[in-house]
Amino acid sequence: MESEQLNFDELSDAIEAMCSSKAEEFQLLGYEYVTGKDIWDCVSRNYAKEGKPPLHKLVNDIYSLKATSYMNYLTIAAYRGFT
Incomplete structure (x- = not known):
């Protein structure tokens, strides 16, 4: 059985x-003001150090993100001046 590879656009x-x-869950x-880009920025911040994660880790990181983790990320980013 062949495994299907997603191309870049599909991914x-x-x-x-x-x-x-x-x-939308948040x-x-x-x-109210959370966007998909905000979620991606929060989740992908670790990938600069780790490199490109496997797809299953990426999916898990997005779907298991808690509101408190997101708010901690925003607070730290605000202190650093990134928002």
């Missing part, structure tokens, strides 16, 4: 959809 679309889904919890 980008899938990641964007996952991040948007997570942003919006339901009261974090």
